[in-house]
Amino acid sequence: MDASLSALIRSAAGTGAPTLPSSRYYGAATLPYTLANGVAVRYLARRIVPQPTIYPATQGYAVCEGDRLDNLAAKFLGDPLLYWMICDANASVDPDALTAQAGRAVLIPLSSNIPPGARNG
Incomplete structure (x- = not known):
């Protein structure tokens, strides 16, 4: 290496x-x-984004003006670095796009436990 x-x-x-x-x-x-x-x-190595259905339970959240994905991850998952789980649950590779429009419905995984396969496809 x-x-x-x-x-x-x-x-x-x-x-x-x-x-x-x-x-x-x-x-x-x-x-x-x-x-x-x-x-x-x-x-x-390239990370393959898993199917959103890998998260067995989600809750809906309506984006508010000024929301940031890292703040939503901190609020709902307990760690701002887990923003990528919200991206995966919404089949999004662009974190900023998820919070760009107020009122957009975003799925939030209910648990901060990372399911098998979430990391590397």
Whole structure:
């Protein structure tokens, strides 16, 4: 593994790093890639967004003006870093789009337990 990527992953630098249990990339593989000049680098494997039905129970929420997904995750799931669970429950890859329009109905998973398959497809 590239030494700098390895150190970054081990240190869990930044929020949502792959080593944090709340990260959607927790447990994701790192894969090798060889550049044209022969230098090998590592990267995080692509995460396949699971089907929204992976969350067995959800509740509805009507977006209010000024809502942010991280704040909704903190309020409903107890951790702002779990915003990605709300994205998954709504089949959205754009967190900002979910709260862009006041009145939009958004599904919120009822539990902060991460179901099997939610992280890496």
